Amino acid sequence: MHPAIKFLSNLIDINTANDNENELAQLIADQLTHHNISSKLVSYSKNRSSLIAEIGQGETVVGLTGHLDTVLPGDPAKWQYLPYKATIVDNRLYGRGAADMKSGIAALVFAFINLAKSADTLNGRVRLMLTVGEENGAQGAHQLTQLHYADDLTALIVAEPTDAHIIYAHNGSLNYTVTAEGKQVHSSMPAAGINAIDGLVAFYNEEKTLFDQAPVHSTLGPVVHSITVIASGHQVNSIPGEGFLRGNIRPIPNFYNDAVTLKLQTLLANLNQQTNAQLTLTIDNSFWPVESDPNGSLVAAAKLAYQNNFKQEPTLGVIHGATDASEFVKGLHQFETIVMGPGPWEKAHMVDEYVETDQVITMIKTYDDLVTTYLQ
Structure with a gap:
């Protein structure tokens, strides 16, 4: 089993339905520590912490963000597979948060680890920002914005499930x-x-x-x-x-x-x-609504990374749901934003939510290439 899929399975097994993100954040912090990457847990309330980690140097700052919480599973009896026990069947990993959005978290973390190996040669910084409470008011993103973590961002990549398609705008x-x-x-x-x-x-x-x-x-x-x-x-x-x-x-x-x-x-x-x-x-x-130039440098880097890794032309689009970017864009300066992550958007919040495991693995290299290309 690919290490990222094993890691994702561990994330799924932790119940973070509108709460308890601290346990998940600590698991991620331990994974980063294993690769000699320091991180910081930002406490929101009891048992609830966001995570911040940064690599590289320079004025250009690319943010990688995802939320640690999930919605409630509803009636577990309606699930074919247990919501808090990751189950893999025919390349699909099932569980609450498989699509929205622990698969995106896993892909970001492993891409961040890969980028850290060449951090000295990056032409800028990469900031990992994993938040609490997105599903219930974006509390973590609001807190991190108030703490100025978004003030110097040049670009932001939100790993919500889009089936790896590139979303350049969404409603507030x-x-x-x-x-x-x-x-x-x-x-x-x-x-x-x-x-x-x-x-x-x-x-x-x-x-x-x-x-x-x-x-x-x-x-x-x-x-x-x-x-x-x-x-x-x-x-x-x-x-x-x-x-x-x-x-x-x-x-x-x-x-x-x-x-x-x-x-x-x-x-x-x-x-x-x-x-x-x-x-x-x-x-x-x-x-706030979020909109970036579909012909801008962040979208261009995302298109190139997608094409190189998925071996087909990328799809650009918009969605009508808000994301944590709606809070982060309240920082001091404007920056480009895209939403791009593994997992089908239409399966978010659904019974028997799933993600294709090979898509998660491909997204790791896609994020790696996207950030590297953008910083060049």
Whole structure:
């Protein structure tokens, strides 16, 4: 078995569903130490640590990033193979995180080890940044950005599962809560109260067309928005005095998060003049859209590395999900970003998630060549 696949199997066997990344980070740190590479664990909270390691020297800095956490497996009985026991069948390695994104982590780590062997000849630095909490608010990427680890980046490679295709742009993600405050009364005299549901329904109806006049991005398309949670009332014979709803919006580079927020704020201000229930907006998370030049130097290096290792023409594209890059791009300076990693995107978060083992092995050399070419 290839050492990277054995290592990936060990990563899969550790349950990091929204927690417990410290054990995984320590395993990676031990692997780096075995190859005489120092690293640093950055504590986020109990049992939760991101990892930072760096090699090379110079002003050009290439970041390699992936997240250590996974989503929950759901009902284990629905899995053909145990979610926390890596199983290899016909070149496919199954387990929670096999695609999203412990396979990307394994490929990055082994590429980083290879690059370290010639660190003295690299025309720049390579920074490995493995994060906690991407699946639940990008907490690790936010923390590392606040600690200035993204301030001097020249380029960033995100190892999310793309089936090794090159993604040069993706949407942002903005989560919000609208709270409605009314007046609870007995349902036999509704006129004496203020039904919080009325305020929520008013917002729901207006939000459907709120972004109809927003610009459309040439590749990412329109702003996408959905109300995904709504709750009000406790029992059937009381007019509810409070309630809330939550929504998700996918900003685009030409209609950014601040423009989205302003639209929401303006709508609430208007509705509060029209309805008795008073609405309050809270922005829960705001992840920026990411876009790089498809003809830029990072994409060019990725295309060449892909072609040399996969022996076919690469595919360029975009995705609509956000990544840790949405936090890292909040650093001091702009930098090129691509998303490129092993594993099928459509299998992320699915039962019997898997990755092709030979794709993981090929990605190691692809990352190695990509970084070396870019730094030249």
